Amino acid sequence: MAEVGPVADKVTSYFYALLFVRHPGLRPLFPPAMDAQRDRLLKALLTAAEHIDNTPVLVEYLQNLGRGHRKYGTRAEHYPAVGECLIGALNKYADAVWDADTEAAWVRTYTTISQVMIDAAAADELRAPPWWQAEVVSHDLRTPEVAVLTLRPDQPYPFRAGQYASLETPWWPRIWRHYSFASAPRSDGLLAFHVKAVPAGWVSNALVHRARPGDVVRLGPPAGSMTVDHTRDSGLLCLGGGTGIAPIKALVEDVAEHGARRPVEVFYGARSNHDLYDIDTMLRLQQTHPWLEVHPVVDRDGLLQLPDAIRTFGPWTAYDAYVSGPPGMIRSGVDALRGVGFPAERIRHDSVEELVASGS
Numbered sequence: 457m458a459e460v461g462p463v464a465d466k467v468t469s470y471f472y473a474l475l476f477v478r479h480p481g482l483r484p485l486f487p488p489a490m491d492a493q494r495d496r497l498l499k500a501l502l503t504a505a506e507h508i509d510n511t512p513v514l515v516e517y518l519q520n521l522g523r524g525h526r527k528y529g530t531r532a533e534h535y536p537a538v539g540e541c542l543i544g545a546l547n548k549y550a551d552a553v554w555d556a557d558t559e560a561a562w563v564r565t566y567t568t569i570s571q572v573m574i575d576a577a578a579a580d581e582l583r584a585p586p587w588w589q590a591e592v593v594s595h596d597l598r599t600p601e602v603a604v605l606t607l608r609p610d611q612p613y614p615f616r617a618g619q620y621a622s623l624e625t626p627w628w629p630r631i632w633r634h635y636s637f638a639s640a641p642r643s644d645g646l647l648a649f650h651v652k653a654v655p656a657g658w659v660s661n662a663l664v665h666r667a668r669p670g671d672v673v674r675l676g677p678p679a680g681s682m683t684v685d686h687t688r689d690s691g692l693l694c695l696g697g698g699t700g701i702a703p704i705k706a707l708v709e710d711v712a713e714h715g716a717r718r719p720v721e722v723f724y725g726a727r728s729n730h731d732l733y734d735i736d737t738m739l740r741l742q743q744t745h746p747w748l749e750v751h752p753v754v755d756r757d758g759l760l761q762l763p764d765a766i767r768t769f770g771p772w773t774a775y776d777a778y779v780s781g782p783p784g785m786i787r788s789g790v791d792a793l794r795g796v797g798f799p800a801e802r803i804r805h806d807s808v809e810e811l812v813a814s815g816s
């Protein structure tokens with residue numbers, strides 16, 4: 457991987473060129489514009505390499521990836537074609553260090569990775585569709601850029617509070633973006649998402665400015681491990697920045713449904729009062745649940761940012777932490793939590809790489 461890093465862009469461009477020339481039938485499985493897709497392949501490889509010594513984490517990551525690939529129409533027989541082109545591209549750009557042993561090691565690695573993905577997809581096929589269709593049943597514009605959407609899936613959609621789904625709109629076929637569920641599973645089966653239209657964000661702009669009740673989107677399977685362990689009785693320290701409050705609200709509902717009296721402290725950060733678009737809901741939840749404290753944190757010209765706020769409260773020794781929001785906030789939130797003594801294994805958040813890829 458060390459040789460590949462500096463020429464990563466070239467490797468991925470060459471890989472896709474090889475793939476589409478040798479296997480033109482696979483082109484329709486990919487989005488028309490390939491820029492974000494190029495990054496994704498490499499991110500997946502780097503994530504796999506990063507966790508190579510932690511088998512359970514790696515296997516779970518790959519299983520999720522395998523299940524998630526069903527919605528693209530990926531089948532088991534596509535994997536060898538991809539592997540052959542990937543190894544062709546690596547060979548070309550890591551020429552200086554490439555020999556028969558290197559090739560054999562990559563073939564072994566790729567075969568193992570793809571087998572885990574293929575097996576997970578096959579197991580998933582027995583219990584879930586590759587994707588769900590979901591109708592927009594309400595669309596509530598909370599600020600000029602933020603909409604809260606409620607969707608009705610065409611069949612039951614099982615998920616856990618704190619997870620996210622990939623979503624494709626009819627206006628940008630084959631372009632999928634991740635959004636966290638903004639509610640715990642509901643008895644009426646409806647799903648809620650908070651979406652902020654970001655500059656040049658095709659999917660987010662379509663969802664905020666174009667989607668209306670009656671429109672139908674597609675959802676991939678649920679993913680993500682920012683979930684509550686109900687076997688523990690530790691408190692929850694939650695940092696939600698901007699639309700990152702969505703999964704935090706879902707976690708609060710989840711704790712409420714489990715009836716446990718664990719303390720939950722929510723720090724809800726925004727750039728201005730106006731951007732605290734869901735504060736009324738959070739304060740209503742606080743009124744209903746004596747174990748819940750909600751602290752709005754509004755940026756003061758960058759002087760007090762959301763992660764700084766946790767230093768003024770505490771101690772947090774009996775808490776697990778949940779962090780959700782823009783990638784920069786997650787990074788500084790994790791730093792701040794480590795700074796006040798949180799061990800890494802008690803901090804949960806979604807992958808920053810996924811968020812960077814999905815923030816549009």
Ligand SMILES: NC(=O)C1=CN([C@@H]2O[C@H](COP(=O)(O)OP(=O)(O)OC[C@H]3O[C@@H](n4cnc5c(N)ncnc54)[C@H](O)[C@@H]3O)[C@@H](O)[C@H]2O)C=CC1
Pocket residue numbers: 620635636652696697698699700701702703724725726727731753754755761762763779780781782783784785788789805806811814815
């Ligand atoms: N599961 C998750 O982690 C979720 C993440 N998101 C992400 O949250 C983001 C929401 O964007 P906006 O509402 O525009 O947020 P924003 O840019 O308005 O920021 C929200 C809050 O985070 C703080 N913040 C932002 N950057 C920071 C940094 N580098 N260091 C410290 N604090 C920082 C701000 O001060 C503010 O309090 C999107 O990128 C979206 O993808 C949204 C939903 C769920």
